[in-house]
Amino acid sequence: MSRNHTTTMTETNPMRNPNHIGPAPVAAGRPLAALEPTQDMIALIGAGPSGLAGARNLQKQGVAFQGFEAHTDVGGLWNIANPRSTVYESAHLISSKRMTEFAEYPMADSVADYPSHRDLCRYFSDFADHFDLRRHFRFGVSVERVEPVDAADPNTPWRVSVRNAQGELESAQYKGVVIANGILAEPNVPKFEGHFAGQLMHTSQYKRASQFTGKRVLIVGAGNSGCDIAVDAVHYADQVDISVRRGYYFVPKYVFGKPADTIGGKRPLPRWLKQTVDTMVLKWFTGDPVRFGFPKPDYKMYESHPIVNSLILHHLGHGDIHVKADIARFDGHTVHFKDGSQQDYDMVLLATGYSLHYPFIDRNCLNWQGMAPKLYMNIFAPKYTQLAVLGMVEASGLGWQGRYEQAELVARYFKGLQTQQPAAKQLQAAIAGPAPDLSGGYQYLQLERMAFYVNKDAYRSAVREAVAKLA
Numbered sequence: 205m206s207r208n209h210t211t212t213m214t215e216t217n218p219m220r221n222p223n224h225i226g227p228a229p230v231a232a233g234r235p236l237a238a239l240e241p242t243q244d245m246i247a248l249i250g251a252g253p254s255g256l257a258g259a260r261n262l263q264k265q266g267v268a269f270q271g272f273e274a275h276t277d278v279g280g281l282w283n284i285a286n287p288r289s290t291v292y293e294s295a296h297l298i299s300s301k302r303m304t305e306f307a308e309y310p311m312a313d314s315v316a317d318y319p320s321h322r323d324l325c326r327y328f329s330d331f332a333d334h335f336d337l338r339r340h341f342r343f344g345v346s347v348e349r350v351e352p353v354d355a356a357d358p359n360t361p362w363r364v365s366v367r368n369a370q371g372e373l374e375s376a377q378y379k380g381v382v383i384a385n386g387i388l389a390e391p392n393v394p395k396f397e398g399h400f401a402g403q404l405m406h407t408s409q410y411k412r413a414s415q416f417t418g419k420r421v422l423i424v425g426a427g428n429s430g431c432d433i434a435v436d437a438v439h440y441a442d443q444v445d446i447s448v449r450r451g452y453y454f455v456p457k458y459v460f461g462k463p464a465d466t467i468g469g470k471r472p473l474p475r476w477l478k479q480t481v482d483t484m485v486l487k488w489f490t491g492d493p494v495r496f497g498f499p500k501p502d503y504k505m506y507e508s509h510p511i512v513n514s515l516i517l518h519h520l521g522h523g524d525i526h527v528k529a530d531i532a533r534f535d536g537h538t539v540h541f542k543d544g545s546q547q548d549y550d551m552v553l554l555a556t557g558y559s560l561h562y563p564f565i566d567r568n569c570l571n572w573q574g575m576a577p578k579l580y581m582n583i584f585a586p587k588y589t590q591l592a593v594l595g596m597v598e599a600s601g602l603g604w605q606g607r608y609e610q611a612e613l614v615a616r617y618f619k620g621l622q623t624q625q626p627a628a629k630q631l632q633a634a635i636a637g638p639a640p641d642l643s644g645g646y647q648y649l650q651l652e653r654m655a656f657y658v659n660k661d662a663y664r665s666a667v668r669e670a671v672a673k674l675a
Contacts, residue, residue, distance in 0.1 A: 242270060242376040242377060242378055243361060243376075243377045243378065243379060244268060244379055245268040245269050245270050245378055245379060246262060246267060246268070246269040246270070246378060246379060246380045246381065246382055246590070246618060247269070247270055247272065247350070247362065247364045247378040247380070247381045247382070248262065248269050248270065248271040248272070248340075248381075248382045248384065249271075249272050249347050249350075249381070249382065249383050249384060249385050249564075250271075250272075250273060250280065250383070250384040250385040250386060250595075251271060251273035251275075251277075251278040251279070251280065251332070251337075251341050251343075252278070252279060252280020252281060252282070252328075252384065252385075252386050252595075253280060253282070253328065253595070253604050253607060254280075254384040254386070254594040254595030254607050254610070254611070255271065255273070255278075255280065255384035255385075255594070256278060256328060256331055256332060256337060257306070257384075257594065257604065257607050257608040257610070257611035258382050258384050258594050258611040258614065258615070259271055259332075259335075259337045259340055259341070260331075260335050260337060260608075260611070261608070261611040261612045261614070261615035261616075262382075262611075262614075262615045262618070263335065263337065263340070264612075264615065265615040265616060265618070265619040266619065267615055267618050267619050267622070269340060269382075270340065270342070270378070271337075271340045271341035271342065272341065272342055272345050272346075272347050272364075272366055273341050273342070273343050273344075273345065274288065274344070274345065274346040274347075275287070275288070275343065275344070276343045276344050277329070277343065278328050278329055278331075278332045278337075278338065278341075279324070279325045279328045279329060280328075280386050281386060281388055281389065282321050282324040282325050282328060283325045283328075284321055284322075284325070284411075288389050290388055290389060290391075290407070290408040290558070291321045292407075292410050292411050292412065292433070292436075293321075293411060293412045293413075294412075294413065294432065294436050295320065295321045295432070296316075296318045296319060296320050296321070297318050297319050297324070298318070298428050298457075298512040298513075299318075299465050299512070299601060299603060300317050300318060300463035300464075300465050300466055301315055301316070301317060301318070301319055302463070302466060303463070303465045303466060303601060303603050304603040304604055304605075305327075305603070305604065305605065306331065306604055306605060306608050307605050307608070308608075309330075309331050309334065309335075311323075311327055315327075317457075317463050318457060318463070342366075342368075343369075344368075344369035345366050345367065345368050345369060346366060346367045347364065347365075347366050347385075347564045348365045348366060348367050348373065348564060349363075349364070349365040349564050349565075350362060350363075350364050350365075350381055350383075350564050350565040350569075351363050351565070351566070351569075352569065352588065353377060358587065358588055358589050359588075359589045359590070360588065361377050361378060361379055361380075362377070362378050362379075362380060362381045362590075362591070363375060363376075363377055363378075364376060364377075364378055364381065379590060380589075380590025380591060380592075380618060381590070381591050381592075382592050382593075382594060382614060383562060383565070383591075383592070383593045383594070384593070384594040384595055385561075385562070386595060387558060387560055387561075387595060387596060387598075388558045389408075389558065389561060390558055390559045390560070390561030391406040391407075391408045391554075391556075391558060391559075392556050392557045392558055392559045392652070392653075393406055393554060393556065394554070394556055396531060396533065396534055397532070397533035397534070398533040398534035398535050398540075399534055399535075399536070400534040400536075400537070400539070400549075400552055401536040401537050402537050402549055402550045402551055402552065403419075403550065403551040403552070404551075404552050404554070405551070405552075405553055405554065406553075406554045406556070407429050407430070407433060407553060407554065407555045407556075408558075410433060410553060413436040413437060413439060413440045414440060415440075416436070416437045416440040416441040416444075416551070417440045417441070418440075418441070418442055419441050419442060419443075419549075419550040419551045420441070420442055420443040420547075420548060420549045420550045420551070421437050421441045421443065421444050421445070421549065421550070421551045421552075421553060422445045422446070422447055422528065422539055422547070422549045422551070422552045422553070423437070423444070423445070423446045423447070423553045423555055424446075424447045424531065424552060424553065424554050424555060424556060425446075425447070425448070425554065425555035425556050425557070426446055426448045426452055426498075426511065426516075426555070427509070427511065427555055427557060428509070428511055428512060428513065429555050430446065430553075430555030431446075431511055431513045431516040432513060433553065433555060434446050434516060434519070434525050435513070435515045435516055435519060435525075438519050438524040438525060443549075444524065444525045444526075445525065445526045445527070445528045445547065445549075446525055446526070446527055446528065447527075447528045447529065447530060447531055447539075447541070448498060448499065448527060448528070448529075448530070449499075449529075449530040450499055450501065450502065451493065451494070451498050451499040451500050451501035451502065452493065452498060452501065452508075452510070452511050453483070453486060453501060453505050453506075453508075453510045453511065454486070454490050454493055454510070454511045454513060454516065454517055455486065455490075455510045455511065455512045455513075456489050456490060456512075456513075456514045457512060457513070457514045458514065459485070459489060464512070465601055472661040475644060475645045475646060478506070479504050479505045479506060482505055482506075483504075483505045486505070490517055491517070493517065496517065496520040496521065496527060497520075497526065497527030497528075498527055503647075503649055504647075506600060506646055507646055507647055507648050507649055508648065508649045508651070508654065509598065509600060509653075509654075509657070510600060528541050528545070528547070529541040529542050529543040529545065530542045534552075537549060537550065539552065557652075557653050558653075559652065560576055560577070560596065560656075562577075562593075568587075569585060569587065569588065569591065570585055570591075570593065571585055571586055571587060574655065575652045575655035576596070576652075576655035576656045577593065577596065577656075578639070579593060579596065579639075580634070580635040580637070580639050581610075581613070581639070581640070581642070581663075581666060581667060581670070582596050582597040582610075582642070582656055582658065582663075583596075583610055583613065583614060584614075584617075584635045586635050586636050586637055589621065589632060590618060590621070592614045592617075594607060594610050594611055594614065595607055595610075596656050597610065597656055597658060597663070598653070598654075598656060598657045598658070599657060599658045599659060599660040599663055600660060601660045602658075602660045602663065602664070606660065606663065606664055606667075609664060609667045609668060609671065610667060612671050613667050613670050613671050613674070616628075616671060616674035616675070617631055617632075617674060619674075620674050625674065627673045627674050628674060630673070631670060631673070631674070640666055641662075642658040642659060642662050642663045642666060643658065643659055643662065644658075644659025644660075644661060644662035645659075646659055
């Protein structure tokens with residue numbers, strides 16, 4: 205996105221700009237080169253939402269750090285110009301702006317309830333400018349390798365090797381590492397029996413609905429992206445079907461004229477009551493998706509991520525989209541389904557999600573167990589004192605503020621270790637295990653994409669409590 209669209213330091217002055225949406229900007233400091241040597245700094249990987257939250261909180265705590273971003277600007281996947289971005293032209297938030305934004309930097313009132321990727325890219329760019337975060341990052345630099353200097357020492361420094369903008373390999377030693385390179389960049393591509401003769405692609409390759417023009421399209425998976433893209437496709441494709449293996453709960457974006465995630469009291473309901481009440485409310489607003497061909501969910505509401513889409517059921521009800529069973533095999537242009545039916549297609553689009561991908565660090569450093577790293581509060585590696593991950597968390601309604609709170613905990617912890625704060629030593633001991641239960645009592649589906657899922661209320665409560673002890 206052009207810098208012409210960002211908010212400059214002068215423009216964000218609340219005395220001069222009536223549209224100012226945050227606190228007064230942080231004054232620019234010394235160039236990064238004037239800060240401490242790298243061995244006294246934290247290496248921060250990524251300048252997407254979690255990386256920016258990490259940068260802001262390390263800055264607030266006075267913890268020296270060096271940021272690395274493979275793209276040439278901030279925003280992560282929300283910057284569609286980023287080659288690794290997986291957003292598409294019609295992409296919008298599925299949570300409302302007030303339930304998603306950073307609390308210390310609210311989105312402008314003029315921004316829609318459910319902002320587009322363009323709004324969000326501008327928001328993150330403005331956030332970075334407002335708090336003078338760009339100077340802490342090296343852009344166009346990809347991290348190739350992160351490894352402990354002494355793998356047997358919990359307090360080991362870290363050797364970080366990067367490929368700079370000129371293609372040269374550099375290596376330096378850092379006190380610690382914060383990984384914030386995102387969780388929605390590495391496509392999960394399942395294997396199928398047989399061969400498909402048409403166009404087989406993942407949603408990460410989808411950018412605009414015109415790609416569907418004149419095609420018979422099968423979308424595999426009815427997650428949020430799959431449903432959004434199916435709605436896109438009906439305006440261009442000759443035929444749109446969606447293949448599913450399980451049932452889903454569909455949440456409209458608006459309830460009683462307000463964003464659905466803003467409805468409800470400030471105090472969370474008990475799990476069983478929330479599941480009962482919300483399931484009943486959904487039936488009032490959306491009916492029973494089974495009548496459109498979806499299987500009946502074999503789990504209770506919130507035990508998997510709900511589908512937030514107001515249009516998918518509309519198009520199913522109008523016959524624009526049809527539900528198909530799980531795929532059995534491919535045979536040329538013919539797709540055979542597990543219910544015995546078959547259909548010919550020109551394109552199969554895999555809305556099959558993403559896999560966690562930290563290719564620059566050995567899995568044992570992150571305590572990888574099964575489908576995901578086993579981290580304390582989804583943040584801290586139990587084996588090493590100053591190794592943390594931001595953004596490796598999913599929860600219905602967590603928003604970026606929940607991830608900002610993660611970053612605040614990391615920054616305060618690292619600061620506490622520097623000053624030998626007793627509370628930091630207590631957290632260090634807790635990180636060794638056992639980890640707290642962050643499920644809120646929900647029995648989440650045992651799926652790869654749910655391997656790091658938590659309950660929003662239980663999670664934020666635990667993180668805030670830990671932050672308060674370090675204050």
